[in-house]
Structures are given as structure tokens and as C-alpha cells.
Amino acid sequence: MSKRIDIKDLNVYYGDFLAVQDVSLRIEPRSVTAFIGPSGCGKSTFLRTLNRMHEVIPGARVEGSVLMDGDDLYGPGVDPVNVRRQVGMVFQRANPFPTMSIKENVLAGVKLNDRRISASAANELAERALRGANLWEEVKDRLDKPGSGLSGGQQQRLCIARAIAVQPEVILMDEPCSALDPISTLAIEDLINDLKNDYTVVIVTHNMQQAARVSDRTAFFNIAGTGKPGRLIEYNDTDKMFSRPEVQATEDYVSGRFG
DSSP states (O other): OOOOOEEEEEEEEEEEEEEEEEEEEEOOOOOOEEEOHHHHHSHHHHEEEEEEEGGEEEEEEEEEEEEEETTTTTSOOOHHHHHHEEEEEEEESSOOTTSSSSHHHHHHHHHHHHHOOOOHHHHHHHHHHHHHTTTTTHHOOOTTTBGSSHHHHHEEEEEEEHHHTTTTTTEEEEEEEEEEHHHHHHHHHHHHHHHHHTEEEEEEEOOHHHHHOSEEEEEEEESSTTSOOOOOOOOOEHHHHHOOOSSSHHHHHHHHHHO
């Protein structure tokens, strides 16, 4: 598991509107990469191109390439569903299935992919995924209870367990802590640090301190004005981005002068 992603000359369109322009960068395996920048600059749109999730919006398309260990995710005949199996997504707000138990939530993606497994294998997979999300000890005695009955932070870790269960190579997270309290946020940040031992992790965050704490590399996106496309301004090791950025706009943003 865990793969390198190479993005080359990527433009993202919604119909005729150019949302993100001319992005090229490399995301290393077994690392955490943070996308930062002001609202509306295309961070989440760009994140969703990495597993073709943006295509659920009519008229969405890309130009350029996204290569995962050399394989073009947008190549001819590539099935977006298979891409999403390899590149999991955790959304801004926890979204456990309300009618499903904790265990059923973990296994939902596996069953959606038509993988038939025995009861014992399902139990082992659920435990492994919940342990991977640092949630097992908290829920092991109530696996048959509704996932929606967990706290907000636990629900988000349940969604991470659901993503892990389908055995992806990359995990994308779109502001996973924005709706959480500080203690739950810390738990998710600790989990992100653990996940990079096995996965390539990419996270969108508006929290500069969080980006500094959890990421190995940071990409700063910006936008020239309303109706303009988002662009990648600077991409570098996180320590350097926050201490010695090469672009004035990056320094202005991370220091809080704008955004």
C-alpha cells in the first residue's frame, strides 16, 4: 500500500469555468501532504480530482494527468469506481450511515464493492479497520449499536475506518477536523500521523497550526479574484513553508496577513 502521485499540468473545469489552473506537483508515498489557502481557491476541488470524485458534478472534467505510481487515473478505459477503491475519501463532516450499526458502517464499502467475505473474515476486517482508526477499544463492546450514536470525533474515526476497510493506497481528507472539538481534533491528528506509516495521506485544512503539526509537505493555493481560477503558488517541505517561504503571498497567508 501507499503510492506516489504525480500531477502534471492539471486544469479542472466545471463546464466552461476553469476552477483550478495548471497544477503540477508530486506527492510522496507514506507521507502527509497538506493543502492550504483561502476559501474558494480550489483546494477541495483539486483534492477531489485525485480520486475523480469531482466527476459526480455534471460537466466536470480535467486536462492534464494524475499518475499513481506511473498509471494515469484518467487514462482511456480507467473505471472511476476502481480509482475510488484505491484512493479513499474522508469528508468534512462525519457521514456514518444512520441506519447501520458500527460494524455495518465499517464494512459498507467492502459490501458495496461486491466483495463476499465470510462472517469470521468480516469480523477480522472490522476489528482491523477499527484498530487502524484507533477506535476499537472504545466501541468493541457495542459493534451492533448505531454508528450515529457515537460522538462527533468517534464518528469521524468510524468514517476513516470505513475508508481503511476497502484497503486503499491513498487516503484523502477534506477538512476532517473542522466540525470537531479540540480533543477530538487532537485524536484525528494523532491518527493521521499513524496512517502515514501505511498510506499516502492528503489533507485540506484551513488550520495553519494543524498543517504545521501533521504534514510533511504543504501546498499553498491562492486565487486572484472572484471568477478567477485557483492556482498553486508554492509547494515545499512544511518546515520551510512556515519558516522560510519563497513567495511573499505564502508568507502573507501563513502569517495571517490575509485569508
